[in-house]
Amino acid sequence: MRASLYIHDPKQLGAIPEIIRKYHLDQPVYVQYWDWLAQVLHGDLGWSETAREPVADAIKGYFPATFELAVLAFVGILAFGIWLGTTSAVHKDQIIDHLSRVTSISGNSMPTFVWGLILLMLFYGALGWFPPGRLSLDADQFVHTARFHTYTGLMTIDAVLNRQWWLLWDALKHLVLPVATLTYYLTAVLVRITRSSMLDTLRTDYVRTALAKGLAQRVVVDKHARRNALIPVITLGSLLFVGLLSGVVITETVFNYPGIGRWGVSASQQLDIPAVTGFALIFAGLLVIGNLCADVLYALVDPRIRLQ
Template identity: 40%
Template sequence: MINYIIKRLLALIPILIGVAIIVFLIVHLIPGDPAQTMLGERATDAALERLREQMGLNDPLPVQFWRYVKDLLRGDFGRSIMSNNPVSTELAQRFPATLELSFFAMLFAVLVGVPAGIFASIKQNSWFDNMSMMIALIGVSMPIFWLGLMFIWLFAVELGWFPPSSRIGVGLEFVPITNLYVIDSIIQQNFAAFKNVLHHLVLPAVALGTIPMAIIARMTRSSMLEVLKKDYIRTAFAKGLKKKMVIFKHALKNAMVPIITVVGLQFGVLLGGAVMTETIFSWPGLGKYLVDAIYARDFPIVQGGILFFAGVFVIVNLIVDLSYALVDPRIQYE
């Protein structure tokens, strides 16, 4: 298994190089001038030219890219054009918010999608099966920006059940430690903050988790239906085993590999694709920060953020691959 992990990690290198090349070219070929953004519209031509020279923007693209690669090899993602802070620091400050939102969105998706898929497979062609799959189809088809706006309008504006934005209420005594607010509130035994943080998480997490929930439900149903047709399942029923034991101990366990695959892939997508949700709910995560960086032509932030997401996605997929052996001992890694 160690050799397999090393091979997968080494395979990460060409992937990140390819991502770095593509992102670098796209970012530098889109219209806009970072120097103009920093100095404003009233800046003189001399001031703009001086700043471009200081930032190396006047150098040819191959020279700029080679300088960027050398910095990456040293673990230096550069400095933000707008704040002049190290990109790694900016990403580290905002990633916990994205991680926390993605985790609870996936928790919602799994807790709803897996049971729905299981019961839909048991009650195949019943009203529950048809209704759950219709809801799943609607969930997959629904645009996240529209769903988020409808959630805010209905549950925040009209009913007032949940706050429309931000991670925590104003005025609460709370000092972040890890920037994972749920964990920080538990560490500090600040149950008022814990309740408030969860209250703020509900709308964005449910909105973000709706599409993964629908995909997981459909995959669970499909995988369970395939397993329930196997001979060993019919044998288990013929031996008189209880239905719950056959479904949850024998069928579900053997149907878990494709379900784990979908859960892992969707979690990686959530980590890198929460941009729309964070923007709608004003969630101070990495996705919203990248959108602001794109508008500000902050090249180092955009490049570093996308590279970071690419690395996280590959690592999540590696963890998913390794987890297969936990549910199916027949799988061996060499």
């Protein structure tokens, strides 16, 4: 029965004995696990039937697209989230605070696919400005020619390195809508955490003392309050970034964006066991790295925390 999970074509049922031998399915579970772990340590994650190539090569092909999307979205999330959360806390119960609450509530309550479809219908269907996908047809054909050299897999970076400015503009146009969708949705989460943390910090004695000494409010907020309020923001930010790197499935699906999350879902739907296992392994590794980076940032932001 387990061997049949590796069969995607009824015509290949005769290959079951070969699959049992290849994946050691006739061995105890612990033996299968150690065999798989030995292959992983050698960089062999198996063969993906959905991608028609080794899982490691499939991840290398899909991950740069997701990484490019994740970095741009994360920059927007941090910039707008921290600024809006700080501003709304400093100007509590004023107009900017009410606007940030509306933004936060609407962002949290509206599913990403609804927001994405609205943007898609408006800016592509009606105005024709920002198309879905990763590249236009002409650009996609160009990157597969000998005149284009792939250095990083990041289309914006490779376009600059190849000095193809029209290709850079084409890649950026395709990134605008998915980045805007993720930024709006996840900024809503970060705004609430930043505002709450800033309000707690602004009530502390050392902030009140600094204001009482005559320091400008902007100086107190920038140099004293915000830095100490960033601890929960860093924790949430690291988790958000890992989530973005693991692929935002709904956003990638709505905008037909060829990222790793969309590939992972396709592999799970087709019971591509090696691909699903490799995807889960990569996600677990990213989560560990994200938490480690958060711990390091704690010490950089808050002098009271020291790395032991």
